[in-house]
Amino acid sequence: MTIRLYDTGARQIRDFTPLTPGCVSIYLCGATVQAAPHIGHIRSGLNFDIMRRWFEYRGYDVTFIRNVTDIDDKIIAKSAAQGRPWWAIGYENERAFNAGYDVLGCLPPTYEPRATGHITEMIEMMRGLIERGHAYEADGNVYFDVRSFPGYLELSNQDLDDLRQPSGEGETGKRDQRDFAMWKAAKPGEPSWETPWGRGRPGWHLECSAMAHKYLGTVFDIHGGGIDLIFPHHENEIAQAKAYGDEFAKYWVHNAWVTMSGEKMSKSLGNSVLVSEMVKHWRPIVLRYYLGTPHYRSMIEYSEEALREAESAFARIEGFVQRVTEKAGKAVAAAHEVPPAFAEAMDDDLGVPQALAIVHTTVRQGNSALAADDKEAAVARLAEVRAMLGVLGLDPLDPHWAGEADRGETGSIKSVHGVVDTLVRLVLEQREAARGRKDWASADAIRDQLQQTGLVIEDGPSGPRWTLGPL
Numbered sequence: 001m002t003i004r005l006y007d008t009g010a011r012q013i014r015d016f017t018p019l020t021p022g023c024v025s026i027y028l029c030g031a032t033v034q035a036a037p038h039i040g041h042i043r044s045g046l047n048f049d050i051m052r053r054w055f056e057y058r059g060y061d062v063t064f065i066r067n068v069t070d071i072d073d074k075i076i077a078k079s080a081a082q083g084r085p086w087w088a089i090g091y092e093n094e095r096a097f098n099a100g101y102d103v104l105g106c107l108p109p110t111y112e113p114r115a116t117g118h119i120t121e122m123i124e125m126m127r128g129l130i131e132r133g134h135a136y137e138a139d140g141n142v143y144f145d146v147r148s149f150p151g152y153l154e155l156s157n158q159d160l161d162d163l164r165q166p167s168g169e170g171e172t173g174k175r176d177q178r179d180f181a182m183w184k185a186a187k188p189g190e191p192s193w194e195t196p197w198g199r200g201r202p203g204w205h206l207e208c209s210a211m212a213h214k215y216l217g218t219v220f221d222i223h224g225g226g227i228d229l230i231f232p233h234h235e236n237e238i239a240q241a242k243a244y245g246d247e248f249a250k251y252w253v254h255n256a257w258v259t260m261s262g263e264k265m266s267k268s269l270g271n272s273v274l275v276s277e278m279v280k281h282w283r284p285i286v287l288r289y290y291l292g293t294p295h296y297r298s299m300i301e302y303s304e305e306a307l308r309e310a311e312s313a314f315a316r317i318e319g320f321v322q323r324v325t326e327k328a329g330k331a332v333a334a335a336h337e338v339p340p341a342f343a344e345a346m347d348d349d350l351g352v353p354q355a356l357a358i359v360h361t362t363v364r365q366g367n368s369a370l371a372a373d374d375k376e377a378a379v380a381r382l383a384e385v386r387a388m389l390g391v392l393g394l395d396p397l398d399p400h401w402a403g404e405a406d407r408g409e410t411g412s413i414k415s416v417h418g419v420v421d422t423l424v425r426l427v428l429e430q431r432e433a434a435r436g437r438k439d440w441a442s443a444d445a446i447r448d449q450l451q452q453t454g455l456v457i458e459d460g461p462s463g464p465r466w467t468l469g470p471l
Contacts, residue, residue, distance in 0.1 A: 038272035040265035138173025140185030205236035223249035334386035
């Protein structure tokens with residue numbers, strides 16, 4: 001068994017060899033909490049949640065760090081515009097991100113450090129970089145000297161001579177406009193911390209190098225994030241950490257965007273779809289299916305049609321799970337092992353689309369067994385399906401999803417599915433009343449009318465139930 005991952009730095013798929021046998025260390029660039037999350041933000045956390053689950057299934061002990069950037073230019077600008085403390089804005093949106101991760105079934109990280117909680121570590125790293133000749137202070141700012149680090153831009157495969165970076169506001173005293181700020185001198189009215197070079201606040205890039213060093217040491221297995229972070233953020237992290245003396249990450253893994261009309265989903269473009277709003281209209285488990293089942297390196301073009309297709313596809317899986325559970329008279333435990341073809345797909349750079357095809361194939365086999373009244377075979381297929389869905393975080397019988405209908409507001413599920421379920425059940429009650437009166441004509445007419453809408457009505461020992469018919 002060998003897991004293989006696409007390494008952005010190597011620009012190829014590589015066999016994964018952990019630094020410590022049986023253990024995996026992962027650092028994921030998490031939220032910048034200047035606003036509530038849209039589904040593009042959450043996709044990254046969801047993709048790495050699936051990676052983590054797969055490593056754990058394969059028997060690894062996973063240490064998963066996902067940081068929070070709770071101070072940056074946008075947070076400060078919003079603080080000034082709204083007349084609210086910067087920390088109040090950051091904390092409010094941090095909670096919104098965590099609610100988004102939770103409602104979509106992401107496991108909590110091992111540690112979730114905040115940037116402002118690690119100023120001491122940043123100061124220590126800057127001091128070391130200045131001593132080694134890789135950084136310098138100017139007008140209270142501390143800059144990294146990019147020409148002092150020969151490996152700069154190797155991750156993004158750029159040429160330094162072609163790189164042009166305009167000076168940021170207040171970033172005075174640069175020796176080279178391409179040098180980047182690790183620490184920004186204090187401005188009136190802005191939050192600041194004391195350092196040997198005067199009061200100021202962190203630059204964006206320094207925090208991750210310092211926090212990865214603190215929680216994972218001088219070298220760790222995997223560094224992750226969205227493809228938009230390759231440059232400048234991850235390039236600058238590498239420069240700081242390696243110039244400081246760390247070996248840093250052995251593998252770089254990046255997920256693609258969620259797009260709308262071909263553009264990256266972002267608040268600046270006004271095309272974002274907030275998680276808190278999406279879960280009012282779509283079941284969270286369906287949203288997870290939609291965001292988590294494409295390959296992590298593939299773009300997702302957002303559309304309601306695509307979401308409806310995801311809803312229908314998941315309904316077929318869920319319907320099978322429910323039918324076998326009813327027939328078995330109890331919950332069927334997940335198998336100890338997933339089918340070999342599923343494992344092979346997941347081992348190959350987390351090939352979720354190929355793995356999901358095995359799920360659907362197994363569901364079809366299980367449905368055939370049900371049609372043939374082969375309860376033993378149906379139960380065996382369900383055990384396999386639950387094992388595979390568990391790896392993907394999509395098992396509808398998992399306790400996280402079992403209480404889905406009882407959640408409220410951001411974690412709530414007042415979704416289209418829930419509304420339809422309520423309406424259909426009212427109609428089914430009328431059908432049951434007609435059957436109780438032995439008015440078979442009316443009962444059959446109700447069933448036929450429901451089926452004309454695309455619903456399949458099945459009568460079971462616990463009463464009638466409905467599912468979406470095949471597309």
